Amino acid sequence: xxxxxxxxxxxxSDVHVQGNELRASVKKERFTALMTELVQAQGLSLSLVFxxxxxxxTKTFGVHAVLALxxxxxxxxxxxxxxxxxPRYESLTKTVMAAHWYERFMMDQFGIVAEGHPDNRxxxxxxxxxxxxxxxxxxxxxxxxxxxxxxxxxxxxxxxEGIYEIPVGPIHAGIIEPGHFRFNVAGExxxxxxxxxxxxxxxxxxxxxxxxxxxxxxxxxxxSGDASASHALAYCQAxxxxxxxxxxxxxxxxxxxxxxxxxxTMHIHDLANMGGMGTGYTLLAAQGFRIKExxxxxSDRVLGNRFWRGGIVLxxxxxxxxxxxxxxxxxxAKEAYEEMTEIVEFALHxxxxxxxxxTTGVLxxxxxxxxxxxxxxxxASGVDYDVRRDHPxxxxxxxxxxxxxxxHGDVLSRFKMRIMExxxxxxxxxxxxxxxxxxxxxxxxxxxxxxxxxxxxxxxxQILTYVAIENGKITRCFPRDPSFCNWALFGEIxxxxxxxxxxxxxxxxxxxxxxxxx
Amino acid sequence: xxxxxxxIIQGLLVLGIAPFAMGLVRKxxxxxxxxxxxxxxxxxxxxxxxxxKEMVISKSTSWVFRVVPFVVLGTTVFLALxxxxxxxxxxxxxxADFIVVSAVLAIGAVFLVLGGLDSASAFGGMGSARxxxxxxxxxxxxxVTLTAFALVAGTTNIDGMxxxxxxxxxxxxxxxxxxxxxxxRYPVDNPATHLELTMVHEAMVLEYSGPYLAMLEYxxxxxxxxxxxxxxxxLFPSMMLSTSVWVYQGMVVxxxxxxxxxxxxxxxxxxxxMMFLLALLESSxxxxxxxxxxxxxxxxxxxxxxxxxxxxxxxx
Numbered sequence: 001x002x003x004x005x006x007x008x009x010x011x012x013s014d015v016h017v018q019g020n021e022l023r024a025s026v027k028k029e030r031f032t033a034l035m036t037e038l039v040q041a042q043g044l045s046l047s048l049v050f051x052x053x054x055x056x057x058t059k060t061f062g063v064h065a066v067l068a069l070x071x072x073x074x075x076x077x078x079x080x081x082x083x084x085x086x087p088r089y090e091s092l093t094k095t096v097m098a099a100h101w102y103e104r105f106m107m108d109q110f111g112i113v114a115e116g117h118p119d120n121r122x123x124x125x126x127x128x129x130x131x132x133x134x135x136x137x138x139x140x141x142x143x144x145x146x147x148x149x150x151x152x153x154x155x156x157x158x159x160x161e162g163i164y165e166i167p168v169g170p171i172h173a174g175i176i177e178p179g180h181f182r183f184n185v186a187g188e189x190x191x192x193x194x195x196x197x198x199x200x201x202x203x204x205x206x207x208x209x210x211x212x213x214x215x216x217x218x219x220x221x222x223x224s225g226d227a228s229a230s231h232a233l234a235y236c237q238a239x240x241x242x243x244x245x246x247x248x249x250x251x252x253x254x255x256x257x258x259x260x261x262x263x264x265t266m267h268i269h270d271l272a273n274m275g276g277m278g279t280g281y282t283l284l285a286a287q288g289f290r291i292k293e294x295x296x297x298x299s300d301r302v303l304g305n306r307f308w309r310g311g312i313v314l315x316x317x318x319x320x321x322x323x324x325x326x327x328x329x330x331x332x333a334k335e336a337y338e339e340m341t342e343i344v345e346f347a348l349h350x351x352x353x354x355x356x357x358x359t360t361g362v363l364x365x366x367x368x369x370x371x372x373x374x375x376x377x378x379x380a381s382g383v384d385y386d387v388r389r390d391h392p393x394x395x396x397x398x399x400x401x402x403x404x405x406x407x408h409g410d411v412l413s414r415f416k417m418r419i420m421e422x423x424x425x426x427x428x429x430x431x432x433x434x435x436x437x438x439x440x441x442x443x444x445x446x447x448x449x450x451x452x453x454x455x456x457x458x459x460x461x462q463i464l465t466y467v468a469i470e471n472g473k474i475t476r477c478f479p480r481d482p483s484f485c486n487w488a489l490f491g492e493i494x495x496x497x498x499x500x501x502x503x504x505x506x507x508x509x510x511x512x513x514x515x516x517x518x
Numbered sequence: 519x520x521x522x523x524x525x526i527i528q529g530l531l532v533l534g535i536a537p538f539a540m541g542l543v544r545k546x547x548x549x550x551x552x553x554x555x556x557x558x559x560x561x562x563x564x565x566x567x568x569x570x571k572e573m574v575i576s577k578s579t580s581w582v583f584r585v586v587p588f589v590v591l592g593t594t595v596f597l598a599l600x601x602x603x604x605x606x607x608x609x610x611x612x613x614a615d616f617i618v619v620s621a622v623l624a625i626g627a628v629f630l631v632l633g634g635l636d637s638a639s640a641f642g643g644m645g646s647a648r649x650x651x652x653x654x655x656x657x658x659x660x661x662v663t664l665t666a667f668a669l670v671a672g673t674t675n676i677d678g679m680x681x682x683x684x685x686x687x688x689x690x691x692x693x694x695x696x697x698x699x700x701x702x703r704y705p706v707d708n709p710a711t712h713l714e715l716t717m718v719h720e721a722m723v724l725e726y727s728g729p730y731l732a733m734l735e736y737x738x739x740x741x742x743x744x745x746x747x748x749x750x751x752x753l754f755p756s757m758m759l760s761t762s763v764w765v766y767q768g769m770v771v772x773x774x775x776x777x778x779x780x781x782x783x784x785x786x787x788x789x790x791x792m793m794f795l796l797a798l799l800e801s802s803x804x805x806x807x808x809x810x811x812x813x814x815x816x817x818x819x820x821x822x823x824x825x826x827x828x829x830x831x832x833x834x
Binding site: 164165166167168172173174187188277278279280281282283285286287290350352353355356498499500501502503 | 547548550551552553640641643644647648704705708710711712713714715716724800801802803804805806807808809810
């Protein structure tokens with residue numbers, strides 16, 4: 001644990017406190033060394049790195065790195081300014097692995113160069129994007145028509161006798177999002193595995209600019225359809241932190257309720273999808289999807305759509321739930337939970353199913369930490385971190401929250417982890433129903449300028465949303481989905497497994513393509 | 519004359535019922551998983567629709583790709599006509615030597631593999647490699663199993679092998695295991711999967727479309743029907759069509775009509791029962807890991823071998 005005094009000693013006197021966020025600006029020459037010290041020596045984990053275009057005000061580009069301080073429930077943001085003419089700094093990836101995609105992202109989107117990055121290929125841009133296209137710079141119009149280019153995008157390639165390459169996707173046989181995977185295999189054994197994603201680029205970050213926070217919310221909710229409520233909550237919390245708004249208690253309870261229901265829906269989906277579709281144990285798939293459907297219909301009854309969308313708004317909750325609706329929620333959730341636990345317990349007695357899940361796709365703790373792995377997969381590998389406990393929001397510090405943890409990191413661990421989290425979620429929903437006070441669910445708030453972070457533990461992992469507002473309009477917003485950090489884990493999980501087991505590994509992480517590629 | 523009629527009836531019935539068998543196993547699986555499922559007659563419409571569709575054939579393919587559906591369907595139709603499925607002693611029955619049958623099965627498999635390779639797509643190659651691994655393990659089991667049956671029956675012709683003998687229990691078990699692998703069913707392959715990376719049989723036919731795909735799908739439905747009827751007949755060879763005549767109160771009665779009717783009904787019953795059992799198996803287990811396949815087939819092989827040893831001991 002690092003104390004404020006120790007931090008002040010490291011950062012000098014210019015630590016600025018805003019709410020639960022500590023901020024410090026350093027010279028760009030010191031940025032990388034300081035971050036390395038904080039991560040390697042002090043053991044802090046890197047949660048977010050993002051760029052900003054501040055050329056209008058200070059003639060600089062900004063690089064900002066956010067570290068989590070779980071003991072004090074705070075965030076630490078270290079920023080550096082890079083001169084407009086030469087936006088370069090020494091790459092952080094060389095010492096802090098978790099920064100690798102963020103830095104490539106900034107090279108593509110801002111033209112901020114991380115010098116000495118071990119993998120300086122493109123990330124977001126594919127072959128067709130011309131050189132020196134930096135969409136998130138302020139002077140790049142959102143409706144720019146780009147020429148068609150033929151830039152190289154080489155993928156890892158292994159040579160040797162009996163080694164061959166399997167390109168998979170971006171169009172798949174099933175109905176899933178587009179993503180290209182390149183396997184280098186010896187027989188069936190995977191030697192290297194690399195993904196080429198970013199086929200779903202929608203320009204969300206660009207579109208969010210110059211919008212009012214209210215206008216931006218519908219876009220944020222649609223970043224990743226399976227985590228609508230969590231994304232909306234993270235964003236709203238950031239804007240509310242800025243406004244120093246006080247959210248009515250009943251709204252806080254309902255916010256926790258919506259995100260927990262979303263968690264329950266998706267955990268049931270994943271259990272069915274991993275155990276059923278991934279292994280061919282069809283009973284689990286058919287029953288699990290049926291039970292998930294009950295929760296989606298519950299969402300339809302409560303919110304008017306099937307994806308837990310539209311409930312959480314700036315200032316609280318859009319529409320209060322009646323006593324009848326709350327009873328419906330509790331009853332449906334309880335039934336779904338009981339049915340699913342029964343079926344999963346039954347399924348786990350199948351030795352054939354367990355055999356498929358055990359020892360498949362092992363994610364070691366070291367790898368999870370090095371890559372900055374988040375959420376459920378990290379906890380299944382022994383990384384004890386959960387935003388609900390470590391940066392409490394909504395009403396979680398008044399709820400009976402237990403964070404389950406597993407060590408082995410294989411697909412079975414992630415499968416069981418979901419079952420354990422399902423138990424916790426059910427307890428939380430029951431507690432919410434018992435404790436929920438009456439009162440208003442919405443408070444009026446005045447949009448305030450500045451920048452802030454909002455964090456939520458979605459079912460998939462930590463969502464961290466950075467919002468900067470100027471004159472009531474958003475100047476920069478980065479809703480970072482946990483998928484962005486977890487995708488690279490496949491490069492470590494895959495090798496050593498056999499090709500037919502990869503779909504199972506994939507389902508056990510269930511990452512969002514759309515949430516990664518804004 | 520009667521032997522020609524037997525072959526004609528068998529041919530029409532087996533060729534006609536094959537899509538229904540495929541539809542039936544899907545329907546049973548759906549019911550067992552708590553879904554409603556489609557009508558068992560759906561495959562007829564599916565194949566008819568595919569016959570009408572346009573074919574898209576990759577430019578990188580050669581004539582092999584175009585020959586494959588005909589060879590695969592041809593070998594399967596051969597099996598449907600030759601093996602004792604509806605009736606014994608058909609006009610083509612002399613060709614049902616088990617070595618010939620195994621070889622014909624192998625020809626179908628090899629051409630399917632070539633078709634997978636010919637399109638030069640990654641999945642076709644992957645499916646073909648896996649199919650070859652499985653085939654090379656399946657074939658010895660098939661030969662050893664049928665040898666045991668042949669020794670008991672005293673003939674190498676499958677037409678004369680029907681009927682269970684207690685010493686053949688293990689051989690029958692290995693026959694079932696090998697039929698599952700040969701038909702690309704659980705636990706070896708998942709015929710319903712959409713996960714291209716896990717496919718074996720489906721990966722090889724991934725590049726086919728339209729009429730060719732209809733032919734290949736029909737061939738695999740036919741193969742499933744043929745092999746399950748054969749397995750059923752090994753256990754229950756009674757009430758099949760045969761060239762023998764019934765003698766009733768001193769009169770020789772031409773019973774081909776009556777026994778034909780009984781045989782047809784029995785065949786349908788056998789198909790329904792076998793598809794039910796297959797659906798039960800596929801609904802209650804998970805697919806095996808691909809690397810467990812050699813264990814599964816090694817076990818099948820040793821069961822077959824043990825069966826053969828038991829038979830030999832009994833013969834001595």
